[in-house]
Amino acid sequence: MIILIARRLILSLVTLFIISLIVYVGVEALPGDSATGYLGQWATPESLAALREEFGLNDPIHVRYINWLGDILRGDLGVSMVKRKPVAELIGNRFRNTVVLTITSALVGIPLAIILGVIAGLMRDKLPDVIISTTSIVAMTLPGFVTATVLIYIFAIRLEWFPAITLVPSDVSVIELLDTMLLPIITLTMIMVAHILRLVRTNMIDVMVSDYVQMARLKGVPARQIVFKHALPNAMLPTINIVALTLAWLVGGVAIIETVFNFPGIGKLLIDAITDRDFALVQGIAMILSGIYIALNLTADLLSLVLNPKLRTARGH
Amino acid sequence: KGAAPEEPVAEEPPAEVEVVEEPPTEEEVVEEPPAETRGVLRYNTGIVYGGLENLNPVDPNRFWPPISLLFDRLATPADDEMRPTPSLAKSWESNATGEVWTFTLRDDVYFHDGTQLTSADVAYSVDHWLNAEASVIAGSFGVVESVDTPDDFTVVFNLTQPVVDFPLIVMDYRARVLKKGSFPDIMETGMGSGPFKLETLDVGGVTVLVANDDYWDGPPGVAVIEVFMIADNEAAIQATRAGQIDFSIDLIADHIPMFDDADDFVIDIIPTGNWSGFVMRTDIPPFDNLDLRQAMHLVVDRQEMLDLALAGLGEVSCDLGITPGDPYLIPECLYEQDFEAAAAKLADAGYADGFEIDLYTADVCSDWTALTEIFQQQAANAGIEVNIVNVSSDGFWAEAWMIQPFVMTCWNERTTDQFLNEIYRSGGSWNESFWNVPEFDALLDAARAEMDFEKRKEHYQAAQTMLHMDGGTIIPYYSGMVRAAKTCLGELPQIGLFFADWNHITKPADCE
Amino acid sequence: MSDCLVDVRELTIGYYNQKGTLVLVLQGVNLEVKPGETLGLVGESGCGKSTLGQAMMGYLRSGSQVLGGSVKFADHDMFALNNRQLETIRGRQIALIPQNAGDALTPTLRVGNQIIEAIELNADLSGAAAKNRMLELLAQVHLPHPDVMANRYPHELSGGQQQRAVIAMALAAEPYMLILDEPTTGLDVTTQAHILNLLRDIVADLGTAMMYISHDLGVIARVSDRIALMYAGEIVEDTNVAEMFKSPAHPYARGLLESIPRLNLAGIPNSMPGQPPIPGTLPGCSFAPRCSFISEICRSKSPPFTSIPGPPHRVRCDNWEKVLAIDFSQELQQVFRTIEHTTEDEPAIELSGLEITYHRSGFMERIRSIPEPPATVSDITLSVKRGETLALVGESGSGKTTIVRTISGLLPAKRGSIQFEDCDLTVEVDQRPMELCRHVQLIFQNPDASLNPRHTVAEILDQPLKLYFPDMTHDERRARQIELLERVRLEGRYRLRYPGQMSGGEKQRVAIARAFAADPEVVLCDEVTSALDVSVQAAVLDLLADLQRERNTTYIFIAHDLAVVRAIADRVAVLYQGRLCEVGTVDEIYSPPYHPYTETLLGAVLVPDPDHEPKLLASDTPELAPPAKGCAFQRRCPYCMPDLCVEEIPPWQFPESDDGHKIRCHIPINELLVDQKAAF
Amino acid sequence: MTLVAQSVEQPPRTKRRSPLAETWDNLRKSWAGMVGLTLIVLHILIATTSPVWIPRDPLEMNAKIRTQAPSAEHLMGTDKLGRDVFSRSMVGGRVTMVVTLIAISIAVVWGGLLGIVLGLVNGRADELIMRFVDALLSIPWLLIILLIVSVLGTKMWVQALTFGFTYGILTVRVARAATLDFVTSEFVLAARARGERKRTIVIKELIPNVRDVLLVDGAMNWSWMLLGFTSLSFLGFGVTPPTPDWGFMIAKNREILGVQPWAVFGPVVMLGTLIIGINLFADAFAKALGLDRSQGAPV
Ligand SMILES: Nc1ncnc2c1ncn2[C@@H]1O[C@H](COP(=O)(O)OP(=O)(O)OP(=O)(O)O)[C@@H](O)[C@H]1O
Ligand SMILES: Nc1ncnc2c1ncn2[C@@H]1O[C@H](COP(=O)(O)OP(=O)(O)OP(=O)(O)O)[C@@H](O)[C@H]1O
Numbered sequence A: 001m002i003i004l005i006a007r008r009l010i011l012s013l014v015t016l017f018i019i020s021l022i023v024y025v026g027v028e029a030l031p032g033d034s035a036t037g038y039l040g041q042w043a044t045p046e047s048l049a050a051l052r053e054e055f056g057l058n059d060p061i062h063v064r065y066i067n068w069l070g071d072i073l074r075g076d077l078g079v080s081m082v083k084r085k086p087v088a089e090l091i092g093n094r095f096r097n098t099v100v101l102t103i104t105s106a107l108v109g110i111p112l113a114i115i116l117g118v119i120a121g122l123m124r125d126k127l128p129d130v131i132i133s134t135t136s137i138v139a140m141t142l143p144g145f146v147t148a149t150v151l152i153y154i155f156a157i158r159l160e161w162f163p164a165i166t167l168v169p170s171d172v173s174v175i176e177l178l179d180t181m182l183l184p185i186i187t188l189t190m191i192m193v194a195h196i197l198r199l200v201r202t203n204m205i206d207v208m209v210s211d212y213v214q215m216a217r218l219k220g221v222p223a224r225q226i227v228f229k230h231a232l233p234n235a236m237l238p239t240i241n242i243v244a245l246t247l248a249w250l251v252g253g254v255a256i257i258e259t260v261f262n263f264p265g266i267g268k269l270l271i272d273a274i275t276d277r278d279f280a281l282v283q284g285i286a287m288i289l290s291g292i293y294i295a296l297n298l299t300a301d302l303l304s305l306v307l308n309p310k311l312r313t314a315r316g317h
Numbered sequence B: 001k002g003a004a005p006e007e008p009v010a011e012e013p014p015a016e017v018e019v020v021e022e023p024p025t026e027e028e029v030v031e032e033p034p035a036e037t038r039g040v041l042r043y044n045t046g047i048v049y050g051g052l053e054n055l056n057p058v059d060p061n062r063f064w065p066p067i068s069l070l071f072d073r074l075a076t077p078a079d080d081e082m083r084p085t086p087s088l089a090k091s092w093e094s095n096a097t098g099e100v101w102t103f104t105l106r107d108d109v110y111f112h113d114g115t116q117l118t119s120a121d122v123a124y125s126v127d128h129w130l131n132a133e134a135s136v137i138a139g140s141f142g143v144v145e146s147v148d149t150p151d152d153f154t155v156v157f158n159l160t161q162p163v164v165d166f167p168l169i170v171m172d173y174r175a176r177v178l179k180k181g182s183f184p185d186i187m188e189t190g191m192g193s194g195p196f197k198l199e200t201l202d203v204g205g206v207t208v209l210v211a212n213d214d215y216w217d218g219p220p221g222v223a224v225i226e227v228f229m230i231a232d233n234e235a236a237i238q239a240t241r242a243g244q245i246d247f248s249i250d251l252i253a254d255h256i257p258m259f260d261d262a263d264d265f266v267i268d269i270i271p272t273g274n275w276s277g278f279v280m281r282t283d284i285p286p287f288d289n290l291d292l293r294q295a296m297h298l299v300v301d302r303q304e305m306l307d308l309a310l311a312g313l314g315e316v317s318c319d320l321g322i323t324p325g326d327p328y329l330i331p332e333c334l335y336e337q338d339f340e341a342a343a344a345k346l347a348d349a350g351y352a353d354g355f356e357i358d359l360y361t362a363d364v365c366s367d368w369t370a371l372t373e374i375f376q377q378q379a380a381n382a383g384i385e386v387n388i389v390n391v392s393s394d395g396f397w398a399e400a401w402m403i404q405p406f407v408m409t410c411w412n413e414r415t416t417d418q419f420l421n422e423i424y425r426s427g428g429s430w431n432e433s434f435w436n437v438p439e440f441d442a443l444l445d446a447a448r449a450e451m452d453f454e455k456r457k458e459h460y461q462a463a464q465t466m467l468h469m470d471g472g473t474i475i476p477y478y479s480g481m482v483r484a485a486k487t488c489l490g491e492l493p494q495i496g497l498f499f500a501d502w503n504h505i506t507k508p509a510d511c512e
Numbered sequence C: 001m002s003d004c005l006v007d008v009r010e011l012t013i014g015y016y017n018q019k020g021t022l023v024l025v026l027q028g029v030n031l032e033v034k035p036g037e038t039l040g041l042v043g044e045s046g047c048g049k050s051t052l053g054q055a056m057m058g059y060l061r062s063g064s065q066v067l068g069g070s071v072k073f074a075d076h077d078m079f080a081l082n083n084r085q086l087e088t089i090r091g092r093q094i095a096l097i098p099q100n101a102g103d104a105l106t107p108t109l110r111v112g113n114q115i116i117e118a119i120e121l122n123a124d125l126s127g128a129a130a131k132n133r134m135l136e137l138l139a140q141v142h143l144p145h146p147d148v149m150a151n152r153y154p155h156e157l158s159g160g161q162q163q164r165a166v167i168a169m170a171l172a173a174e175p176y177m178l179i180l181d182e183p184t185t186g187l188d189v190t191t192q193a194h195i196l197n198l199l200r201d202i203v204a205d206l207g208t209a210m211m212y213i214s215h216d217l218g219v220i221a222r223v224s225d226r227i228a229l230m231y232a233g234e235i236v237e238d239t240n241v242a243e244m245f246k247s248p249a250h251p252y253a254r255g256l257l258e259s260i261p262r263l264n265l266a267g268i269p270n271s272m273p274g275q276p277p278i279p280g281t282l283p284g285c286s287f288a289p290r291c292s293f294i295s296e297i298c299r300s301k302s303p304p305f306t307s308i309p310g311p312p313h314r315v316r317c318d319n320w321e322k323v324l325a326i327d328f329s330q331e332l333q334q335v336f337r338t339i340e341h342t343t344e345d346e347p348a349i350e351l352s353g354l355e356i357t358y359h360r361s362g363f364m365e366r367i368r369s370i371p372e373p374p375a376t377v378s379d380i381t382l383s384v385k386r387g388e389t390l391a392l393v394g395e396s397g398s399g400k401t402t403i404v405r406t407i408s409g410l411l412p413a414k415r416g417s418i419q420f421e422d423c424d425l426t427v428e429v430d431q432r433p434m435e436l437c438r439h440v441q442l443i444f445q446n447p448d449a450s451l452n453p454r455h456t457v458a459e460i461l462d463q464p465l466k467l468y469f470p471d472m473t474h475d476e477r478r479a480r481q482i483e484l485l486e487r488v489r490l491e492g493r494y495r496l497r498y499p500g501q502m503s504g505g506e507k508q509r510v511a512i513a514r515a516f517a518a519d520p521e522v523v524l525c526d527e528v529t530s531a532l533d534v535s536v537q538a539a540v541l542d543l544l545a546d547l548q549r550e551r552n553t554t555y556i557f558i559a560h561d562l563a564v565v566r567a568i569a570d571r572v573a574v575l576y577q578g579r580l581c582e583v584g585t586v587d588e589i590y591s592p593p594y595h596p597y598t599e600t601l602l603g604a605v606l607v608p609d610p611d612h613e614p615k616l617l618a619s620d621t622p623e624l625a626p627p628a629k630g631c632a633f634q635r636r637c638p639y640c641m642p643d644l645c646v647e648e649i650p651p652w653q654f655p656e657s658d659d660g661h662k663i664r665c666h667i668p669i670n671e672l673l674v675d676q677k678a679a680f
Numbered sequence D: 001m002t003l004v005a006q007s008v009e010q011p012p013r014t015k016r017r018s019p020l021a022e023t024w025d026n027l028r029k030s031w032a033g034m035v036g037l038t039l040i041v042l043h044i045l046i047a048t049t050s051p052v053w054i055p056r057d058p059l060e061m062n063a064k065i066r067t068q069a070p071s072a073e074h075l076m077g078t079d080k081l082g083r084d085v086f087s088r089s090m091v092g093g094r095v096t097m098v099v100t101l102i103a104i105s106i107a108v109v110w111g112g113l114l115g116i117v118l119g120l121v122n123g124r125a126d127e128l129i130m131r132f133v134d135a136l137l138s139i140p141w142l143l144i145i146l147l148i149v150s151v152l153g154t155k156m157w158v159q160a161l162t163f164g165f166t167y168g169i170l171t172v173r174v175a176r177a178a179t180l181d182f183v184t185s186e187f188v189l190a191a192r193a194r195g196e197r198k199r200t201i202v203i204k205e206l207i208p209n210v211r212d213v214l215l216v217d218g219a220m221n222w223s224w225m226l227l228g229f230t231s232l233s234f235l236g237f238g239v240t241p242p243t244p245d246w247g248f249m250i251a252k253n254r255e256i257l258g259v260q261p262w263a264v265f266g267p268v269v270m271l272g273t274l275i276i277g278i279n280l281f282a283d284a285f286a287k288a289l290g291l292d293r294s295q296g297a298p299v
């Protein structure tokens, strides 16, 4: 098991390394450079040259890459040339905010999705299942920004229950933040629940017809015990990785929700950075988001390792 | 309702010494309202310069909303007329020729750090306006040859040529007075003499300003101002409607029904001289071709644009962004929509078989999407194919504007002199259409120096006609401003907020 | 209360298929089980055995419904009870042991806990008492180290151990009746024999009634008092064991018994043509289309379940008297067809010192210089003569498949060489010349998996033709396909079928036809008949023998069933843990002296004869890897000599002459001979 | 009993049909699948024929009838520029559908092929390339798409290629996993043992079997792609005017949602029904093919 964990860790590190390569080269390969981006139409050849010198843009790309990677390893995400500020400072609390947003949504969404998925799976093709499945498919088909707008219209403007958008500085306390982000949480939760629920439902259906559930029935195990003791843990195992992927996807695609709700998060910053050609910032955020993705995946792997006796007790690889 | 200035702005002969009395002194006697009764004023702004914003008033990327609260200028426009009225300068006069202008400063003005404002600070500021990197008003202040400071409260401007309307130039909303030596710290500290002091600057988030209770014009009517950056216009409207911000000026006519059942909001429709338009670069192909430019002018139906894009809330313009009612403004349009004439011009320009052009736009001004689509439709009738290229709003100014041959633009209202000099004088840093016509520049110079109002008007109008006929900018209308504001706000002026007296706006603490 | 524990009356069960038509699974089944009795239920795959077994517990597969009749268990009408009532009966009074214990144990729960759950639910014990009972049960089913085993997860047990755990679970409440649904199918012969012994002992001790479901008559013969034979959803014959095997009264029973290869009878058994119909689709007797005793009435009227005078014996056949008139034991002797074919002297394939390993030393292992584990297959020296059939036998995991895959070039050999005539077969298939690939063909165990489900039979047969005979025209290939199909006794119309539309036997024939399309010299048959029903197996064996005779092909034939091997092989090589134990002709292998492992295998074989009792020697503990040194069989060998066998690889011994029969053992041949002669 | 008797086997129980025909049979029985298929076909019909039958010119502006509520004349009312929302909703899917369909074909082909080859090779090269695929998967999809589109512009082929590439990465994994299931299967072993070339194995043995998985995966990805494409419109990188487009309509008419909701609902309903159709169809299709559809990441 230790070997297994070590292997996963090493693989994750390798992947992170490759990501850094792709992100750096991919972003640097874009036409135009940060210097012109920064100086805009007021660029003069001299000022451009000076800026290039200052930020070492004249070095060959592999030298720059190695410097950048070295900095990253030391925890330094570099300096945004466009905004003349360290990337870490620009990201600041926004990273935390995005994490708070997604984690709260996950804390609400995942249990909800599991409960609904189990109900739908157990009552397959009966009324509750039809209702749950239809609702989830509709929730899945609406673009996030439409869901968001409709929710704002209903809950903020008509019912006046929640604030419409997030109007707090990026460095407020988590408590204050939570207060203003109910609608973004609901939106994200809705999308997430729809995806995970469908998955849980399918797995539940599969597990309920499995031989061991049949065996449990024939053993005289009461229905509730069959569901919770025999079926659910096994239905959840294949779901763990997908849940992680869904979460990671949410973090990556959360930009649009953040824009609609004016939420001071990392996704919105990313979109701004791309349009500003703020290469250092794009690279920094991309690395962070990819890191989250990898971390989530790793967590899911380790979690299934812990929960799945087949993996846990496997010797070697 | 706000009204266009009735009087010509600079009708008085400049030779006459213009002495303006000090503001009434009652203001100072008024009891300072206890702090807790004043509320927090919240309003929004949209991203314009892609995170490059700073607090240098003359920087191309200046972050305007706080700057207008942090710094004062020598003269401000009167509330409802565009006439210069005293601010930091309590009076001014010129010599007979209009080449030397003497401004007398107030002696009770203190910067936020407690030091008193003196003529040295003004001299420093003028130097900054003229020489700061990429200063946007260096052009209009180009007429200033030198500045003398005979005493602490007197500033003398020596001009290179007579400028009859010099106070209008001084009134420029960006000509803010800085404390001597405060640049470049000022870009972040915002340390000025204005009615509000900077608490936190967070361009992409919330910028907080607190009342400067020692303000020379009396303590402000609100305790704190919070400026929210809300990039998504829609989000801003939703926030307004939900009462999260106190007022928004970013509404369009279509939003008005949303507030039908909101008793705590008042909707004002304020005529302005703000405008959106289409800019053709006159210096590079294809629009260095005059016939082609004229063809483009000929396909436009201005009234239709106004009706479609703004539901008629505005006023037709003839390619001029001068505040309506300005005495120098030419009154009528010379172009009517005429597809045949346009086709003929196209043929003359060598595009008999049709013409295709990319129009660069972004989500910067709320009417651009509509304008571009309408223009696309109108132009199609004359065989002009317009491809709309949407770029990101943050990158627009850096990557499309003044780079691509055909882009959208939008400006706030300006006086005749400002408009013509700032946007069309050759070499001007914001000469977006790259209008470079020596006769035009000569007309502007002549107008500035001309003592006689009628003659001056003639010069100005000749220049305007030139722009209208041959220029690279199509300006279909002045947009009316739709403002939703909470009814509990007081003293909200019925004019564009660029010229508002922010320290007079009130909001009681119990207004939420 | 009747004297029956279970009373099934006219039970008819069916389900609606996707097209909405009713498909019967059971039709009018009548069956009783008396307390303490052991009933064997036999029948071909798909005839409804499991359905009947589950119905006795009041359980229906989802989608199925009872269309008529009733099931009474201890006077409870099982299908009239509600779930709550069923829960109190199931597990407590009647328990089921499913076929695949690996699938029937919840993977996320420890074995011990699953058993405790059953105890707490059904045996009214809890806490420490339940735990003790659990350990007791595990010991009772002969699981080594019950306390350790209880803490394991199901996948950490071997197949036989899982099966024992499930038996323990079923015994938790000492129910009146156990239903065993093919509990030993898929296990090794030795393991199977051990588990059957265990079951016999338990029911004898506890007086539990038992219904044992199997398709294997050998197994049934071993455990049952009475046998019910099923065919197409009906019980066609029901009598005691002795009657059933000595004088079966139903033609189907005869056909079935005749198609089973026997250890004591050389030659290929008889095969029954055709396959069973869907229950209820024929107006008359379900077996009529396959029956050789057919008369007019069979086609029109379903025969009644009639009792035959004498010992309790019921049969569903109108012609039972005609059937019984023919003496079964004599008929049995006649139907076995011995194959005579010519074996040339020159060797076709020679393996020498072959060693194969799956182990790839990883980076970490190389730096830490961990010693390599012993090779999966090691030191194989064998030669197969042209036209000969060499059988490889051994328990699961003994490396049989590994060897043939290496011969076919799918796996690299680590050491040693493989010669085919003058060609070197040690290289992997990518580097072999096409001609060489053509000469060596492989047939797999599972025809379902070895035929691409997306190809028609024509396409399947076309592939080797296109590959090996690129000059053939389209029409020639077509003609050849038809010819090949004929040779495997399929009609030309099968060309357009997909694998999903054929029965298992048909599919296996297509697979054989594909191999023979290449005109091979050597055919490697990897358990080609293990997935087939006995009746079909006989036909396939027969076919293989015929094909061999026509082309003088060389076979390497893998099987775990020693009776099948006896039927088809010329020579046999016995493998244990990838090491050869014994090589010799069929006659030499099947008579003493044996290698102790061969003796174990032979002793565990279950013969369809109630009088035959298996002789269990070694334990059935499976081994995961061969020992690092010494004799491969040391750990299980009943004769193991602590020092010698553990330390040194045993020498080859030659009981007769210098070639042919050889045994790899430290024990002198004479001693072996003496012990073994005495035992049999 | 004679040996020849053995060919007298029972006639086949099912009517002889190709697996594809059988899949269709199964599909026909699922009402959800048929509803889904009907929706998709309807959408394709609307997209191809709508320019002929829509009641109004979708581009015609009219200042007199801005933001009108639905009426007999304008079934879904009008938008800010007085255009007919119904007509625009009907033609608004044309570009989106063309772009996403091209993109999904690209994705399935390149992702599928790479995945199959990787699954077959399954060695060092596979390890290495999979690390790259993993890495690409870890980078937020929006970033990849925005980067490419913001550089190469919003031309249709750029969008199609970008989406094709990005979603193809997901397909690589799916195809590889599906291939791994088959690579160890005995019919592939049989082909290898015969000495078939790798190419033949891919084309003849693997593709026909992986095809189903890829089709289902492609259908699912199509629905994700539609959502992704609308998001692109929301961010201003989608279809450019004057072409009416759902995403653009939704994004731009959001501001009059409170006034003329149909300007948003019209395109949302159209987009939604298409995506629901695809989802229902893909589910039923997978079931008909006997696949277990544990869906991958919802990108
Ligand atoms: N609910 C159902 N839905 C579909 N098919 C069913 C159903 N119930 C039974 N069958 C079919 O009925 C037949 C009999 O099944 P059953 O499992 O009882 O056979 P069996 O004799 O145990 O076969 P095996 O030896 O393969 O285990 C099979 O063909 C099976 O597919
Ligand atoms: N791909 C593989 N990787 C690692 N070990 C393997 C692999 N395939 C088989 N083995 C191991 O090699 C040994 C021999 O396996 P093989 O399949 O040759 O046995 P077999 O005699 O054919 O068994 P069976 O009767 O179950 O088919 C077993 O211990 C098995 O676990």
Ligand SMILES: [Mg+2]
Pocket (backbone or CB within 6 Å): C049, C050, C051, C181
């Ligand atoms: Mg069965």
Ligand SMILES: [Mg+2]
Pocket (backbone or CB within 6 Å): C400, C401, C402, C526, C527
């Ligand atoms: Mg094998």
